[in-house]
Amino acid sequence: xxxxxxxxxxxxxxxxxxxxxxxxxxxxxxxxxxxxxxxxxxxxxxxxxxxxxxxxxxxxxxxxxxxxxxxxxxxxxxxxxxxxxxxxxxxxxxxxxxxxxxxxxxxxxxxxxxxxxxxxxxxxxxxxxxxxxxxxxxxxxxxxxxxxxxxxxxxxxxxxxxxxxxxxxxxxxxxxxxxxxxxxxxxxxxxxxxxxxxxxxxxxxxxxxxxxxxxxxxxxxxxxxxxxxxxxxxxxxxxxxxxxxxxxxxxxxxxxxxxxxxxxxxxxxxxxxxxxxxxxxxxxxxxxxxxxxxxxxxxxxxxxxxxxxxxx
Numbered sequence: 514x515x516x517x518x519x520x521x522x523x524x525x526x527x528x529x530x531x532x533x534x535x536x537x538x539x540x541x542x543x544x545x546x547x548x549x550x551x552x553x554x555x556x557x558x559x560x561x562x563x564x565x566x567x568x569x570x571x572x573x574x575x576x577x578x579x580x581x582x583x584x585x586x587x588x589x590x591x592x593x594x595x596x597x598x599x600x601x602x603x604x605x606x607x608x609x610x611x612x613x614x615x616x617x618x619x620x621x622x623x624x625x626x627x628x629x630x631x632x633x634x635x636x637x638x639x640x641x642x643x644x645x646x647x648x649x650x651x652x653x654x655x656x657x658x659x660x661x662x663x664x665x666x667x668x669x670x671x672x673x674x675x676x677x678x679x680x681x682x683x684x685x686x687x688x689x690x691x692x693x694x695x696x697x698x699x700x701x702x703x704x705x706x707x708x709x710x711x712x713x714x715x716x717x718x719x720x721x722x723x724x725x726x727x728x729x730x731x732x733x734x735x736x737x738x739x740x741x742x743x744x745x746x747x748x749x750x751x752x753x754x755x756x757x758x759x760x761x762x763x764x765x766x767x768x769x770x771x772x773x774x775x776x777x778x779x780x781x782x783x784x785x786x787x788x789x790x791x792x793x794x795x796x797x798x799x800x801x802x803x804x805x806x807x808x809x810x811x812x813x814x815x816x817x818x819x820x821x822x823x824x825x
Contacts, residue, residue, distance in 0.1 A: 523627050524812040528820065530634040535586035543817040545599050547590075548582035549727050550785035551734075551778050555604060557771040561745065564698055565690035567798030569604045569612070570743075570770045576605040579775050580790055581677040581730065584617060592725040593718030597668055600682040600704055600741075601790035602773065612796040616682035616704055619671065622757035623664040627809040633661065660758040672712035677730050678739035678775070679711040686792065686807040687754035689800040699748035699802060701761060704741040704773065731778065738774040745770045755803040787822070789814050 531543050538546055555577050561570035569575045582599040583590060590596065601615045624630035636654040640647045655662050674680035684702040691697050722728065733739055747766045753759045779785050793801060793811040801807060 521812065523631065524809065524816050527627065527631050527634065527813055528816045530631060530638075531586060534634060534637060534639075538586065538588055540821055541586070541588050542821055543586055545580075545582040545584050545601075546586050546588035547724070548580050548599070548786065549730075549778065550782060551579045551581070551730075551775045553577040553579045553602070553773055553775045555602070555743075555771055555773050558769055560768050561690075561770040564692055564700075564745075564747075564768075565798040566693050567612070567690070567796050568606050569796075570745075572607070575607070577773065578603045578605070578779065578785055579773070580785070581726070583726075589723065591721065591723045592727075593673060593713070593721040595669075595671055595673060597671060598674060598677065598680060598682075598726075600677070602704075603788070603790055604796075606796060610796060611794060612799065613790050613792055613794045614684055614702060615790050615792040616684045616702070618674065618680045618682050619664060619668055620683045620685070620703075621664045621667075621760050622685050622806055623661050623668065624806065625658070625660060625756045625758045626805045627813075629658050629661070630806065633658070660756065664758055673718060674726070675711040675713060675729075676708070676733060676739075677726050678733055678741075679706050679708050681705050681710065682741075684792070685757050686804050687748065687752075687802040688795075689754075689802055691798050691800060697800075699752065699754045701746045701748075702770075703744050703746075705744050707740040707742065707772075734775065734777055738776050740775070741773045743770045743773065744768070755805065757804055757806045789818055 528543050554574050555569055556574045557570050557572065559571065580601040584597040584599050598618045601613065604612050606612060624633055633654055636650040637646045639645055655665065682704040687699045687701055689697050690700050745768050746761055748761060749765060752761045791811050791814055792807060
């Protein structure tokens with residue numbers, strides 16, 4: 514029987530386990546260790562105006578700060594290797610407030626609850642005799658949590674994008690959009706690249722320098738903005754909003770809420786590298802769903818921030 518941990522201890526235990534599995538790199542995030550931040554502008558399409566009172570999907574264009582990242586804990590891994598990539602956006606709203614949308618190029622998460630996530634991490638601990646994970650333990654965990662299987666399978670085979678600007682990024686969680694009349698609609702969001710999807714083929718990328726994707730994006734930006742459309746999927750009754758391992762059917766109504774134009778690297782990279790992009794940092798008109806992974810992320814990020822800011 515598993516003893517349920519208090520939320521604070523659970524967050525610490527998850528970060529402890531990540532450090533044990535992946536190592537510790539002083540001064541870096543416990544995930545998304547290597548990242549670069551950029552200036553951007555978000556221009557709403559206006560079609561979301563009846564769905565939410567939030568300013569950025571319905572009003573005037575807003576400034577944004579964008580973070581592209583390699584999601585591993587090791588900041589020195591080469592870009593050509595397989596890994597999940599991240600796109601985090603901090604919208605700078607009228608009145609001086611911010612709201613964040615954090616996404617990865619994977620359409621779902623690998624665990625339904627923080628407890629399941631901790632259990633998965635523990636199942637992947639290296640066997641002392643071999644130094645490698647015991648696949649039987651991982652398989653036993655997946656057998657007991659079958660909805661985690663599709664994300665784990667996809668993550669293990671995810672192709673390397675040719676550019677940070679040529680892959681789709683999913684926000685993976687359901688959020689609740691509240692309209693001016695009080696009506697609430699669950700939604701899921703993703704960023705779709707205007708340049709299209711382009712990934713490395715077999716044998717490609719061997720000559721890439723370690724931080725090729727950052728260099729490539731600088732070259733791409735010299736030719737003009739790198740753009741993404743914000744696609745918003747609208748739930749139907751019965752669609753799960755509390756489990757990030759499950760996706761909604763592809764035939765759900767979808768709108769294009771606006772376009773993000775990334776224009777160039779920020780001038781204060783050190784400042785933005787130290788900031789937290791938190792998917793629970795919301796604004797009026799957007800609310801948390803009942804997803805326990807989403808609810809837990811802020812506390813987990815706080816543990817990571819405390820440790821990296823103290824050079825642990």
